[in-house]
Amino acid sequence: MAKGPRQLLLEHADERDLTKLSEYEAVGGYESLRKALDMEPGAIVEELLASNIRGRGGAGFPMGRKASFLPKPDQATKPIYLTVNADESEPGTFKDREIMFRVPHALIEGAVITCYAIGAETAFIYLRGEYYTEFEIMRAALEEAQKAGYVGAAVAGSGASVTIVIHRGAGAYICGEETALLESLEGKRGQPRSKPPFPAISGVYASPTLINNVETVATVPDIIELGGAEYAKLGVENSAGTRVFSLSGNVVRGGNYELELGTPLRSLIYDIGGGIPDGRELKAVIPGGSSVPVLAANEVDAPLDFDSMANLGTFLGSGAVIVIDDRACMVQLGLRVAQFYMHESCGKCTPCREGTRWMVQILKKLEEGRAEQGELDLLLNVCDRILGNCLCPLGDAAAMPVASYVAKFRDEYQRHIEEGGCPFGAESSLAGVMAPVDQHHAHMRSQIEVPVHEFA
Amino acid sequence: MPESDLYREIQRVADRYPVRRSAIMPALHLAQGKHGWLSPDALREVADALDLSPAYCQAVASFYDMYHLEPVGRHTVEVCTNISCALVGAQQVLEAFEEELGVHAGETTEDGEITLRTIECLGGCGWGTVVAVDHRYREPVKPEDVPGILEELRGG
Numbered sequence: 001m002a003k004g005p006r007q008l009l010l011e012h013a014d015e016r017d018l019t020k021l022s023e024y025e026a027v028g029g030y031e032s033l034r035k036a037l038d039m040e041p042g043a044i045v046e047e048l049l050a051s052n053i054r055g056r057g058g059a060g061f062p063m064g065r066k067a068s069f070l071p072k073p074d075q076a077t078k079p080i081y082l083t084v085n086a087d088e089s090e091p092g093t094f095k096d097r098e099i100m101f102r103v104p105h106a107l108i109e110g111a112v113i114t115c116y117a118i119g120a121e122t123a124f125i126y127l128r129g130e131y132y133t134e135f136e137i138m139r140a141a142l143e144e145a146q147k148a149g150y151v152g153a154a155v156a157g158s159g160a161s162v163t164i165v166i167h168r169g170a171g172a173y174i175c176g177e178e179t180a181l182l183e184s185l186e187g188k189r190g191q192p193r194s195k196p197p198f199p200a201i202s203g204v205y206a207s208p209t210l211i212n213n214v215e216t217v218a219t220v221p222d223i224i225e226l227g228g229a230e231y232a233k234l235g236v237e238n239s240a241g242t243r244v245f246s247l248s249g250n251v252v253r254g255g256n257y258e259l260e261l262g263t264p265l266r267s268l269i270y271d272i273g274g275g276i277p278d279g280r281e282l283k284a285v286i287p288g289g290s291s292v293p294v295l296a297a298n299e300v301d302a303p304l305d306f307d308s309m310a311n312l313g314t315f316l317g318s319g320a321v322i323v324i325d326d327r328a329c330m331v332q333l334g335l336r337v338a339q340f341y342m343h344e345s346c347g348k349c350t351p352c353r354e355g356t357r358w359m360v361q362i363l364k365k366l367e368e369g370r371a372e373q374g375e376l377d378l379l380l381n382v383c384d385r386i387l388g389n390c391l392c393p394l395g396d397a398a399a400m401p402v403a404s405y406v407a408k409f410r411d412e413y414q415r416h417i418e419e420g421g422c423p424f425g426a427e428s429s430l431a432g433v434m435a436p437v438d439q440h441h442a443h444m445r446s447q448i449e450v451p452v453h454e455f456a
Numbered sequence: 457m458p459e460s461d462l463y464r465e466i467q468r469v470a471d472r473y474p475v476r477r478s479a480i481m482p483a484l485h486l487a488q489g490k491h492g493w494l495s496p497d498a499l500r501e502v503a504d505a506l507d508l509s510p511a512y513c514q515a516v517a518s519f520y521d522m523y524h525l526e527p528v529g530r531h532t533v534e535v536c537t538n539i540s541c542a543l544v545g546a547q548q549v550l551e552a553f554e555e556e557l558g559v560h561a562g563e564t565t566e567d568g569e570i571t572l573r574t575i576e577c578l579g580g581c582g583w584g585t586v587v588a589v590d591h592r593y594r595e596p597v598k599p600e601d602v603p604g605i606l607e608e609l610r611g612g
Binding site for chain 2: 079088089090091092093094096097122128129130131132133165167168169170171172173184185186187188189190205246247248249250254255256286290320322324325328333336337340343344346429430431432433434435436439
């Protein structure tokens, strides 16, 4: 039977104001914490392993395995930390925002249980700076949880002690990368570190650190309530449980929808999302945030799970489904995506810093009809030389999608060269979009351009 | 020199962290809130409070988009033009703001009241176009909503 909507994390959030502690408690909130405190910490990690939950941030690494890489509390020579990655910034993704906005206590409860399981006394929630309303909601929920004794010394009357610090970011996509996040949390510029050592061994303040996404941590109370084995029955093989998918772009009902993993992409777009508005045709879908390769319209029957997406050469990523109708020019899409990653490159690794800029230059020439035949291959060559050659995946995040747009819509790229301009013109939904990287130069359009042929 | 309120507030924040340098981001947020932007004086206050150099504070501040190292308007209007919003008309919303305000993206109105800029994905993609007005999200915004938003902002 086809999978579909299934509320676990957002259960009761439609009927009740779960930002209030009393409401959250009324539907069983913090019961999982009490249950967890009666368990051995190691047994909780076993439940996480048994649940097969994979990280909801983008990389999809199994949470239980990540936790098991940490030193055991009695063997650790330094304090162990939990860091919750709430720096949600992948274009198309807005699920963590909704989780914090509607079920902040699930995140707090999950963080306290996780701290207890790994022997951490401090959790940092690195919260995206732009999410100011969500920061206020999280702060109020944390105060309520502290007053009720769920956070602080002697959690819920036990011997465990957990402090939670909410740390606001300040606008940098790269800080969603785990080691950049740690640098930023330490009070530095958010530039990724070289790995190894991995954060489990040497993370924040060179201490063992577990880093997990908001959604992953907020799911922990459900896993404890159901038991790992029971949770693992939800979803499909290699993709256990539910995920909150962010649906956006050219679709009637955009929004966040919690679905059992394995739900067909078509069902999300058409049954739940109401299909494509204004009588337009579906052209393409980005299934996991702007950094993943695109799917063509004839690939939407695939189920939304890790393996099915991998079979199509793409990723489930952050679960952000961006729907693109037939008005969009795929060169403009490539340009806008490349502009984003150029803006967000931290500048540490040359292939990413220079490569994303180079991609933008070539894509602009293509869009304006000034590109010559060799430059399309040059674009793919630049993508290829970024891939896998940097400390973190930001460069890959620009190279992979753009290379996929060329691969799947090569005719459209070719037409820009042959016709000496954009075949869509002003009719494209993405025509003339002003990217932040361009606005400072808005009055001096004659930018200095690297003579790309000399490097070709 | 007597300790300022900002100095004391930064100390209070720094106590939350095992290492005081971690407080630089909240301290910069606080200083910007007080001064409106991170002027050389503001950076010096943060540096003094955390025993760091002003140059270090500037190096950190310049990494992050939300810290302003130049003066900005009393209000900020930030229009997301990333792909989800762009697909549903963000450029038309931006142009409506440009026309109403008489400035281009990246500029401040002559009276110093409003800075207009485009911004990368704000995380409201399903309800595009997302516009952050003084860091509070308005979603979805259509071009016809623009005059009302500005009237409210100028009246408030």
